[in-house]
Amino acid sequence: MKKVTIISLFFIFNSLFAQSNDVINTTSRYRTNRMDPKVRNVGKELMENVFVNPQQYLPDVVTKLTAGVSDRFSRAKVLHDWICDNIAYDTDMYFNGWIVNQDYVSVLKKKKAVCSGYVNLFNEMCRLAGIESIGISGFSKGFGYSGTLGSRPDHDWNAVKINNKWYLIDVTWNAGHVDYKTFIKSYSTDYLFLDSRPFLYSHLPMENQYQFYAPVVTKAQFVEEPYIPGVFFRYGLELKKNLPHYNNAIDEAFSFDIEIKNSNVSVSNELRTERQQDVDGAAWIIRKGSVVTFIYDIPDAREYVGHVFARMKNEKRIQKKIGINSFEQRIIPSLDLLLQNKKITEREKDYFINSYYKIAENQSYYFLEDQFDTSRNNAVIKIHPLLGLSLESYENILGFNIRAQTGYKGFRAVYNKRFPDTYREYNEALNTSLISPINGELKAEAEETFIIESKDFTRFAIVVDGQFNFLEKNKDGAFELTFVIPAGIDEIQIFGTKNNRSFSGLLKYGVVN
Helix, strand or coil, rough: CCCCCCCCHHHHHCCCCCHHHHHHHHHHHCCCCCHHHHHHHCHHHHHHHCCCCCHHHHHHHHHHHCCCCCCCCHHHHHHHHHHHCEEEECHHHHHHHHCCCCCCHHHHHHEEEEEHHHHHHHHHHHHHCCEEEEEEEEEEECCCCCCCCCCCCCCCEEEEEEECCEEEEHHHHHHHEEEEEEECCCCCCCCCCCCCCCCCCEEEEECCHHCCCCCCCCCHHHCCECCCCHHHHCCCCEEEECCCCCCCEEECCCCEEEEECCCEEEEEEEEECCCCCEEECCCCEEEEEEEEEEEEEECCCCEEEEEEEECCCCCCCCCCCEEHHHHHEEEEEEEHHHHHCCCCCHCCCCCCCCEEEEEECCCCCCCCCCCHHHHHHHHHHHHHHHHCCCCCCEEEEEEEEEEEEECCCCCCCCCCCCCCECHHHHHHHCCEEEECCCCCEEECEEEEEEEEEEECCCEEEEECCEEEEEECCCCCCCCEEEECCCCHHHHHHHHCCCCCCEEEEEEEEEEEE
């Protein structure tokens, strides 16, 4: 593991408050999740040579990448991007537990590295580019983290000094992720120049001075805080004070708040088993302006995992992972049928099939990422809806564990579902909240008062067997209807309209007869 360079106390003090709001705004423009096109302009011959004789040719690669780039943030980013594009994570070495040969020369010759190798290569490329870069060792909430810290550091990352301030970078995590025991290339900028405090939700340096933050985050605090990856901050979300812990013990439904400042962001939440199976009707959301309250309950006394998800409403996201059976038994025959019906071309079919590669031990096909192959990517995006594949997938932006306190039996002691089911139109409405009832199941022949507050929809209706029962505005401006739940039915739904013409499904309740 490369020794960390010592920084003078003067610059430590100077950098403690480096990540102020104006700095965040300055560096956020580099976190676009778009790779710099210069990484593909190095040239075939030079690319071949640098992996054979790194000491001779790496200076030429750095010169080529940074030519004409005066902005030091952009210079650091293009070096970061080139490494992400060309160096794979060495899962064999990681799982064998014997870490050797992580100097930059060995890394380039093998084209693989663990975190210390990524750090050493980035440091060397920064040195050649005239950028001061250091390696930092510490603890992380990465692959395999279970809520405790070992006695020795488990991860390494970088910091670069630009304009006399230190900025944190994790090239390893930005290059991709590990699924089971396979490295999946998946470029991001979530840990590129990320603000010090957000970085500390997932990275804790061994030495406090490398937090570049005051007051210092302790080991106990780091362990207590939930899993909040860098992607959380890409969506412009703001944590409120009632943050969940990494491990939570409850005796009733519990909640916390997140502020959403971007109206283009859609969020959802789920409760899952430890095997990541969804628990129906166990999570709920209440919106009040820009503040969203996330509520969870557990069905019994076992342990569960709570998640928050987010996506940009206008973003099309290719499905990165498809099961082998689905790909081979459904998707490939469907592509043949689409070609036969002239819905796609032969080339588009080939683009789609060749965009995924098979990992048999993972029982999955994975999307082969290449941001610069726009023709192929556009074909894959076109074909997705034709195959019934969603382009609206969410990203996991926050996670934590939940278990029952002694004596709590969970909501299934009373309900099969704790909360109603929701549909996309409800989830994406920023100014709509169901006030009552928020139980997932209603009793047949019982009288219920339905109340919904909304600035998004002009009308709501309870729909039973195709019959619409409309809610009317009450004196407070909310939509309300007192309704007797019919017997002999399994469910009722609430529909809404924004134009008084077409209605969309918003909510669904189970009915207990």
